[in-house]
Amino acid sequence: MQDKFNKKTILIDTGGRLALPQESWQKPQSQTNAEKTLIPYLESVGVSQIDQLILTHTDADHVGDFLNLADKIKIKEIWVSPGELTNNHFVEKLKKANIAIHISKVGDKIPIFDSALQVLSNGYTGKGDNNDSIVTYGNFYHTKFLFTGDLEQEGEKELLKNYPKLKVDVLKVGHHGSKTSSNPDFIKEINPKLALISVGEKNRYGHPNQETLETLKKNQIRILRTDQKGALKLMQINQQWRIQTVR
Incomplete structure (x- = not known):
């Protein structure tokens, strides 16, 4: 930002880069x-x-x-x-x-964009794992953004329990679109208009999961994926958000 x-x-x-097993003939990327x-x-x-x-x-x-x-x-x-x-x-x-x-x-704020980025969760497990992700939220130029890290479905439930009226316009989808995240009830409740999925092309995990994509489509949410579009950049120009993609 x-x-x-x-x-x-x-x-x-x-x-x-995740440390994945390599064959002896494979050279590590420099x-x-x-x-x-x-x-x-x-x-x-x-x-x-x-x-x-x-x-x-x-x-x-x-x-x-x-x-x-x-x-x-x-x-x-x-x-x-x-x-x-x-x-x-x-x-x-x-x-x-x-x-x-x-x-x-929880409640920490960083001023930016004539508003502030606010911490909604500083973790639910105390272990630094997926459901311990720092979750942040900002209402920037009349558009509500939610950044979830790798938050999974258990964390999503906790988030809604603490913020039952949470509404979102732009969602950074949790855990790269994995089926462990984006619970249908969570997505329906926060009701985003745009879902951003950060995911590597042809990744070995099969992200994003088809179930997650179906959940988003069922709720008529526009989907933008980095494996398809490349880098995604949202810019505020003349009081409107513009989306730029770069491969």
Whole structure:
């Protein structure tokens, strides 16, 4: 999230590569995902500093590249959940980064876009896992955004229990469109108009799951997927949201 006139930049997760078994003949990739895509993009739009980096949970595909990012772009503050600090490997990375840490609390707000990004959940399990994802929400220019990390169906139930009147216009779909997320009752209740699915092309997990896609279609929600469209960028132009895709 890059505010007008580059006043503030918030980044939710950095991406990264899951450590999967490799055959002896397979060469490890030399460049991280952040070096190939995230860092060049941020530099291209004039981001020289990230004010708040929210690391939603400890999975490598969400936070694995944050040290690479910190080497190239200044980060003022990292937001984590209490549960993430139970992961010793993750804590060692935080220490190595030597960046100010904010342990997120429900109700925390970061001012941006003449409004604020608010923490709705700082985790439900205390383990730094999927259902411990930091969940954030913002009403920006009359459009309500919900960012769920890898929140699964149990976490979605807890979220609705705490926010029974939660309504959403743009949903970052939980857990890459996995069938473990996007419970039909949850989707029906929050009633988004647009669903964004962050997912790798031809990924080995088969994300997004067909059941999840059917749930979204049944509720007449427009779906945009990064495996089909590439990078998705929402821009506020002349009091309207425009969507730009880049492959």
